[in-house]
Amino acid sequence: MRLYDSSVSGNAYKVRLLLAHLDIPFERIELSVVDRSNRADVIGGKNPALRIPVLELDDGTTLAESNAILMYLAEGTEYLPEGRLERARVLQWLFFEQYDHEPNIAVARFLLHYAEAPDPEVIVAKQEGGRRALAAMETRLAGHNFLVGDGYSVADIALYAYTHAAGEAGFDLAEYPGVAAWCERVAAQPRHILITD
Amino acid sequence: MRLYDSSVSGNAYKVRLLLAHLDIPFERIELSVVDRSNRADVIGGKNPALRIPVLELDDGTTLAESNAILMYLAEGTEYLPEGRLERARVLQWLFFEQYDHEPNIAVARFLLHYAEAPDPEVIVAKQEGGRRALAAMETRLAGHNFLVGDGYSVADIALYAYTHAAGEAGFDLAEYPGVAAWCERVAAQPRHILITD
Numbered sequence: 594m595r596l597y598d599s600s601v602s603g604n605a606y607k608v609r610l611l612l613a614h615l616d617i618p619f620e621r622i623e624l625s626v627v628d629r630s631n632r633a634d635v636i637g638g639k640n641p642a643l644r645i646p647v648l649e650l651d652d653g654t655t656l657a658e659s660n661a662i663l664m665y666l667a668e669g670t671e672y673l674p675e676g677r678l679e680r681a682r683v684l685q686w687l688f689f690e691q692y693d694h695e696p697n698i699a700v701a702r703f704l705l706h707y708a709e710a711p712d713p714e715v716i717v718a719k720q721e722g723g724r725r726a727l728a729a730m731e732t733r734l735a736g737h738n739f740l741v742g743d744g745y746s747v748a749d750i751a752l753y754a755y756t757h758a759a760g761e762a763g764f765d766l767a768e769y770p771g772v773a774a775w776c777e778r779v780a781a782q783p784r785h786i787l788i789t790d
Numbered sequence: 791m792r793l794y795d796s797s798v799s800g801n802a803y804k805v806r807l808l809l810a811h812l813d814i815p816f817e818r819i820e821l822s823v824v825d826r827s828n829r830a831d832v833i834g835g836k837n838p839a840l841r842i843p844v845l846e847l848d849d850g851t852t853l854a855e856s857n858a859i860l861m862y863l864a865e866g867t868e869y870l871p872e873g874r875l876e877r878a879r880v881l882q883w884l885f886f887e888q889y890d891h892e893p894n895i896a897v898a899r900f901l902l903h904y905a906e907a908p909d910p911e912v913i914v915a916k917q918e919g920g921r922r923a924l925a926a927m928e929t930r931l932a933g934h935n936f937l938v939g940d941g942y943s944v945a946d947i948a949l950y951a952y953t954h955a956a957g958e959a960g961f962d963l964a965e966y967p968g969v970a971a972w973c974e975r976v977a978a979q980p981r982h983i984l985i986t987d
Contacts, residue, residue, distance in 0.1 A: 641926035642890055656878055658885035665878035681853055681862035684881075688855035691889050693839055729838035 594619040597636050597647040599626050601707070603699055603754035604659040605646040606788040610750055611666050613786045627707050659754075660687040663747040672747050682741045686748040690755075693729065697722035699755045702762035720763055727759065727769050734771035738778060745782055753779045758788065791816040794833050794844040796823050798904070800896055800951035801856040802843040803985040807947055808863050810983045824904050856951075857884040860944040869944050879938045883945040890926065894919035896952045899959035917960055924956070924966050931968035935975060942979055950976045955985065 596612070598605045598621045612619055624635060624645050632643045639647045640657035648656045648665075656662050664687070667673035674680055701719040704711035730752065733740060740748040757776050759766055766773040779785070793809070795802045795818045809816055821832060821842050829840040836844045837854035845853045845862075853859050861884070864870035871877055898916040901908035927949065930937060937945040954973050956963060963970040976982070 641929045642886055654875065656875075656882060658882045658889075660885050661878050661881035664881050665874065668874055668877075677862065677865050678851065678853075680865075681858050684858035684861050685853060685855045688857050688885070688888055689839055691885055692855075692893075696889070696893065732838045 594651060595622060595649040596620070597622045597624060597639065597645045597649070599624055599645055600789070602626055602645060603758060603788065604644075604695070607659050607750055607754045608646045608648065608662050608666075609790075610754070610786055611663055611672060611747065613784050613790075614672065614750075614782070615666060615670060616784065617666075626703070660691060660747075660751055663687070663751060667747045672745070672750070674742055674744070674746060679742050683746055683748045686740050687751050689726075689729070690751045693722070694726040694752065695755055697726055698759055698762050698764070702755065702758060705763060706761055716763070723759070723762060723764060727756070727764065727766075727772060730756070730775075731769045731771050734769075734775045736771070739775070745779065749775070749779055754788075791848060792819060792846040793817070794819045794821060794836065794842045794846070796821055796842055797986070799823055799842060800955060800985065801841075801892070804856050804947055804951045805843045805845065805859050805863070806987075807951070807983055808860055808869060808944065810981050810987075811869060811947075811979070812863060812867060813981065814863075823900070857888060857944075857948055860884070860948060864944045869942070869947070871939055871941070871943060876939050880943055880945045883937050884948050886923075886926070887948045890919070891923040891949065892952055894923055895956055895959050895961070899952065899955060902960060903958055913960070920956070920959060920961060924953070924961065924963075924969060927953070927972075928966045928968045931966075931972045933968070935972070937972075942976065946972070946976055951985075 594617065596608060596619050600623060624632065636643060636645065636647050639649065639655040642657065646659055646662060648662045656665055673683065697719045701716055701723055704716050739745050740752060753776065756772060766776065791814065793805060793816050797820060821829065833840060833842065833844050836852040839854065841854065843856055843859060845859045853862055870880065894916045898913055898920055901913050936942050937949060950973065953969060963973065
């Protein structure tokens with residue numbers, strides 16, 4: 594498999610983390626998250642939305658959207674529950690991640706660390722939305738070890754990617770003790786890798 | 791089943807449309823998309839993100855996120871392909887919808903029709919993002935009848951919800967002939983309902 598990747602993108606890290614858990618070897622093609630001028634050339638035919646990660650299977654088929662890639666790879670493994678309702682609950686968290694969490698926390702992190710002359714008002718608005726997303730996670734994680742059921746799943750992998758880096762976006766996870774304890778639980782899973790690995 | 795619903799929300803319409811295709815009866819609980827002051831009281835325990843739709847199953851279990859609800863309801867029906875890759879492709883479109891499409895087209899529609907004193911610059915930015923999303927759909931639909939494989943699926947239902955109402959958000963679908971023809975194809979499916987039904 595080949596992953597169109599970025600070493601700083603949490604969306605790409607999700608996929609690398611699951612591939613590490615599953616012990617699947619793959620080739621990494623690094624793209625910049627700042628200079629996007631080569632995106633159409635490199636991944637235009639593979640993802641019309643021009644976003645990474647994109648996974649290319651051995652037969653050349655390509656799949657985009659980080660959370661769709663997670664669901665594809667997790668099928669039939671211990672990282673996706675089997676029951677219909679639990680699978681829907683995993684998806685509920687994955688859609689929450691892409692709608693309420695990533696657009697606030699990942700974007701605040703990007704503006705603070707990678708953007709030139711970001712608008713301070715936009716950063717404040719993104720941090721406000723990010724606090725709501727972390728509070729929603731806390732309502733679950735204050736009383737449970739993992740996001741769905743009793744075990745670690747792709748829901749945890751997807752939410753961990755930008756949550757564990759929330760400090761870089763100006764959040765203090767000490768305000769969300771359930772979330773902070775869950776981050777340590779995720780990092781203690783077998784074959785865990787860091788975003789910088 | 792009980793649906794926490796809104797008669798103007800495309801996200802809620804998706805679920806009603808699939809329930810109509812599946813001929814499943816349900817109770818509708820209407821919530822306002824403008825006055826959200828009662829959200830915590832009515833759905834706080836059912837969806838920490840406080841967004842509709844929320845589906846309550848007969849045993850009282852609740853499920854949130856429109857596209858997760860679609861996947862739950864479509865499981866084992868003709869509205870979700872069986873193959874692993876095709877299911878992942880459906881999810882790719884569902885995540886695209888919640889990340890690139892809904893936050894632009896639905897939000898532009900909301901600002902133009904329901905918001906008090908919206909910021910014109912925000913509307914312009916949302917319309918720009920919406921045109922990119924419609925262009926990505928056009929790359930697929932210029933040469934195919936449906937978004938995934940050869941048949942109508944929940945990918946089409948999810949994307950149709952706000953695409954068919956894109957005129958209300960200031961878009962002209964005549965600029966996207968593949969998308970416009972696909973809208974007619976979706977509306978011609980058996981047991982189709984309107985957002986106003």
